[in-house]
Amino acid sequence: MVEVDGDSNLKSIIQHIVLKNAFEHDGKPRVDVVISRLIAVKPEMRSKIKEIIPVIKKIVEEISYMTLIEKKKLFENLFPLFEKEKEKEDTKKTVHFPPLVNAKIGLVVTRFPPEPNGYPHIGHAKAVIIDEEYAKMYNGKLILRFDDTNPTNEKLEYYKAILDGLEWLNIKPDLIKNTSDDIEIIYKYGKELVLKKNAYVCICVQNKIKENRFLQQECDCRVNQDNYPERIDHFFDGNFNENQAVVRFKGDMKSQNTSMRDPTLFRIINHTHPLLGDKYNIWPTYDLAAPIEDSLDGVTHAMRTKEYELRNELYFEILDKLSLRKPEMIEFSRLEFEGLPVSKRKIKPLIENDIITRWDDPRLPTLIGLKRRGFTAEAVRKFILSLGITLAETKPSFEILESFNRKIVDSDSIRLFFVKNPCKLFINNNEAEKILLKNHPNNDSLGSREIHVNNIFYIADDDFNKIKKGDEIRLMELYNIKIDKIDDKEKILTAFMTDREIRRDIPKIQWVSDGGCVDYSILVPDILFKNEKFNEDSLVTLTGFCESHINLLEPDDRIQFVRMGFCRVDDASTAIMTHK
Numbered sequence: 001m002v003e004v005d006g007d008s009n010l011k012s013i014i015q016h017i018v019l020k021n022a023f024e025h026d027g028k029p030r031v032d033v034v035i036s037r038l039i040a041v042k043p044e045m046r047s048k049i050k051e052i053i054p055v056i057k058k059i060v061e062e063i064s065y066m067t068l069i070e071k072k073k074l075f076e077n078l079f080p081l082f083e084k085e086k087e088k089e090d091t092k093k094t095v096h097f098p099p100l101v102n103a104k105i106g107l108v109v110t111r112f113p114p115e116p117n118g119y120p121h122i123g124h125a126k127a128v129i130i131d132e133e134y135a136k137m138y139n140g141k142l143i144l145r146f147d148d149t150n151p152t153n154e155k156l157e158y159y160k161a162i163l164d165g166l167e168w169l170n171i172k173p174d175l176i177k178n179t180s181d182d183i184e185i186i187y188k189y190g191k192e193l194v195l196k197k198n199a200y201v202c203i204c205v206q207n208k209i210k211e212n213r214f215l216q217q218e219c220d221c222r223v224n225q226d227n228y229p230e231r232i233d234h235f236f237d238g239n240f241n242e243n244q245a246v247v248r249f250k251g252d253m254k255s256q257n258t259s260m261r262d263p264t265l266f267r268i269i270n271h272t273h274p275l276l277g278d279k280y281n282i283w284p285t286y287d288l289a290a291p292i293e294d295s296l297d298g299v300t301h302a303m304r305t306k307e308y309e310l311r312n313e314l315y316f317e318i319l320d321k322l323s324l325r326k327p328e329m330i331e332f333s334r335l336e337f338e339g340l341p342v343s344k345r346k347i348k349p350l351i352e353n354d355i356i357t358r359w360d361d362p363r364l365p366t367l368i369g370l371k372r373r374g375f376t377a378e379a380v381r382k383f384i385l386s387l388g389i390t391l392a393e394t395k396p397s398f399e400i401l402e403s404f405n406r407k408i409v410d411s412d413s414i415r416l417f418f419v420k421n422p423c424k425l426f427i428n429n430n431e432a433e434k435i436l437l438k439n440h441p442n443n444d445s446l447g448s449r450e451i452h453v454n455n456i457f458y459i460a461d462d463d464f465n466k467i468k469k470g471d472e473i474r475l476m477e478l479y480n481i482k483i484d485k486i487d488d489k490e491k492i493l494t495a496f497m498t499d500r501e502i503r504r505d506i507p508k509i510q511w512v513s514d515g516g517c518v519d520y521s522i523l524v525p526d527i528l529f530k531n532e533k534f535n536e537d538s539l540v541t542l543t544g545f546c547e548s549h550i551n552l553l554e555p556d557d558r559i560q561f562v563r564m565g566f567c568r569v570d571d572a573s574t575a576i577m578t579h580k
């Protein structure tokens with residue numbers, strides 16, 4: 001038995017969850033919801049869940065007997081303690097995953113089935129995080145299955161990219177496999193469908209098939225299937241050429257659901273497969289492979305995006321005809337952002353047409369693009385969890401992702417000054433001095449830096465343009481100056497130092513000192529499409545001077561350029577703007 005009575009903290013957490021659930025459901029808490037919420041707050045309880053369930057049931061029963069006033073009182077007493085737990089595991093607030101139907105603790109199997117035909121993006125992160133969260137919630141298993149049955153588009157590079165993406169997200173599947181591993185098994189089931197007359201070999205040309213689908217007409221290959229028994233072996237022995245024949249499911253050509261109008265189950269593709277080489281040229285479609293694989297892999301809850309909705313009927317009918325076990329199917333909405341292509345189908349042409357040269361371009365919502373831009377995997381996960389699992393096709397704002405990330409990177413980003421398009425500033429009356437600046441206002445572990453200042457400084461042109469003769473300005477972290485002369489043509493300012501007192505009423509600007517700065521660039525990514533048109537300004541390079549302390553930083557280090565935003569160091573002379 002778990003030490004729950006001994007662990008008053010754990011007991012209180014369970015009570016708190018039970019009460020909250022009771023308030024949400026007319027005073028009647030649900031044990032399954034409490035279990036999943038407890039695991040979300042205290043993932044370490046997952047391994048002890050069997051022992052904890054009786055405890056939860058007992059607490060649920062106790063609380064069910066309380067009056068509303070008693071419940072409220074207990075809830076208030078527990079609140080401060082629960083808040084502390086929440087700080088530790090603040091996923092609690094963000095998990096909006098309803099319980100799964102027909103799910104048993106320890107027996108849930110989910111799977112993430114990407115096609116290795118491109119680099120994974122934040123939409124895939126959504127899918128795999130949902131799969132993983134549900135597997136964790138029920139102490140179940142997650143399968144990563146490469147859906148690799150279309151060799152034309154697939155490459156080893158992409159299998160690796162998907163594995164790397166999952167590793168970055170800190171997702172460790174319990175099993176990794178390929179649909180292509182099971183090609184012979186899929187052939188066996190495919191042939192079974194044909195022999196049982198639930199499918200047939202069709203030799204109509206593509207256009208004819210299309211036209212018949214549109215006209216809701218059955219073709220001779222279907223109607224007179226019995227007249228062409230030799231076609232079956234001819235097909236499966238690989239004697240047809242590409243586009244000469246396909247195997248089609250015998251659906252319903254009159255169905256309102258177009259996916260049921262005799263969809264293709266196998267086609268011939270003469271292309272080297274990244275894992276199997278040239279051994280096979282008959283390839284199952286997703287429609288056939290997915291249900292067979294899900295069923296044989298023991299998947300209990302198959303989740304996919306809503307655009308596959310029309311294919312559900314086919315999925316279940318194939319399993320029905322093959323007398324295979326049927327998983328539950330759960331749908332969720334595709335993740336999309338305004339102006340960003342969250343789809344390989346849209347990203348690939350950008351790469352292939354050299355509009356964007358790298359998959360890790362910081363404008364792309366690929367996982368490597370987000371990483372290179374400076375997003376953390378933790379922020380991606382928190383963002384996805386905050387969306388929950390819904391069917392609503394709303395486009396969340398990219399700023400939500402940014403705000404999750406900001407909270408994470410704020411404490412370990414070194415504050416530095418960068419001046420864009422530098423303009424010279426002379427001070428007439430100051431002395432050379434050394435100053436020590438903290439690298440972070442409240443994280444002392446980031447240390448400090450020494451800056452030598454003399455009488456020549458640089459400031460950003462944006463600041464220069466706003467300054468007028470006689471203005472008083474504070475050079476941040478240094479002292480106040482009064483502008484004496486402005487040379488607009490040469491972009492040079494001359495000023496006097498006045499005093500060191502911090503005053504709220506004068507503008508503050510960042511600066512770098514002559515001799516203490518280096519040439520530096522910041523890449524600023526923006527959305528790729530504006531009103532459906534490619535945004536020519538989607539990647540702007542800001543050039544200027546940065547404090548020479550930047551030379552001590554390494555790629556991946558994080559900076560907050562004061563008054564500009566958070567950046568990730570990309571190479572010796574460039575940072576990428578993550579967000580403001």
Ligand code: ATP
Pocket residue numbers: 112113114115116122123124126127303304305333334335336342343344345346
């Ligand atoms: P793409 O348009 O990127 O090619 P896809 O659905 O063809 O998308 P797959 O590799 O087949 O990509 O997808 C693997 C899984 O990821 C599927 O379950 C799919 O539903 C899910 N997925 C893909 N894109 C998104 C997205 N934008 N939002 C949520 N889930 C997604």
Ligand code: MG
Pocket residue numbers: 115
């Ligand atoms: Mg796909």
